[in-house]
Amino acid sequence: MAYWLMKSEPEEFSIDDLEARPEQREPWDGVRNYQARNFMRDQMKLKDRILFYHSNCEVPGIYGIAEVASAAYPDFTAFDPKDKHFDPKSDPENPRWFLVDVGFVRKTKRPITLAELKADPKLAAFPLVRRGNRLSIMPVTAEQWKMIMAREKRSA
DNA sequence: GCCAACGTTGGC
DNA sequence: GCCAACGTTGGC
Numbered sequence: 001m002a003y004w005l006m007k008s009e010p011e012e013f014s015i016d017d018l019e020a021r022p023e024q025r026e027p028w029d030g031v032r033n034y035q036a037r038n039f040m041r042d043q044m045k046l047k048d049r050i051l052f053y054h055s056n057c058e059v060p061g062i063y064g065i066a067e068v069a070s071a072a073y074p075d076f077t078a079f080d081p082k083d084k085h086f087d088p089k090s091d092p093e094n095p096r097w098f099l100v101d102v103g104f105v106r107k108t109k110r111p112i113t114l115a116e117l118k119a120d121p122k123l124a125a126f127p128l129v130r131r132g133n134r135l136s137i138m139p140v141t142a143e144q145w146k147m148i149m150a151r152e153k154r155s156a
Numbered sequence: 157g158c159c160a161a162c163g164t165t166g167g168c
Numbered sequence: 169g170c171c172a173a174c175g176t177t178g179g180c
Contacts, residue, residue: 007165007166009166033175034175035175055165055166055167056165056166056167057166060166060167114167131172131173132172132173132174133165133166133173133174134164134165134166134173134174134175136165
């Protein structure tokens with residue numbers, strides 16, 4: 001099983017929104033970055049674990065755990081001219097963008113903030129804390145996952 | 157194929 | 169709201 005981190009702006013879609021979905025799952029649509037697409041299309045497997053990260057908000061950090069809930073399939077929002085993520089260069093015959101469904105697992109007991117992740121020297125190699133990082137989906141090593149989960153149990 | 161201009165991300 | 173960092177676009 002592999003581990004990932006996926007960013008979302010909570011104003012757009014938060015871990016609470018995911019929990020509130022009738023089937024507690026949601027297509028991760030709107031990704032328009034090739035590297036992030038490739039992770040979803042080529043590498044993600046059912047049941048892979050996901051750190052659900054809130055970006056562009058008051059306290060950026062990890063707020064929940066999710067899992068990969070489907071195989072990759074074309075991002076249908078790219079085909080809809082009325083959609084915010086419409087891309088005329090993608091069509092059903094030859095889709096450019098792909099996504100997976102993401103399923104709710106649980107909320108973390110507390111937010112594991114970007115600030116504390118940055119302050120942990122053991123996580124210096126974690127792409128999230130590296131300067132200028134803008135990837136919205138990134139791989140997490142088993143070791144990093146363990147360290148982050150251990151952090152959750154401590155007090156902030 | 158280079159690279160300047162432009163748009164977006166996302167922390168602060 | 170600012171702005172640094174970075175990906176993408178398009179002219180040449």
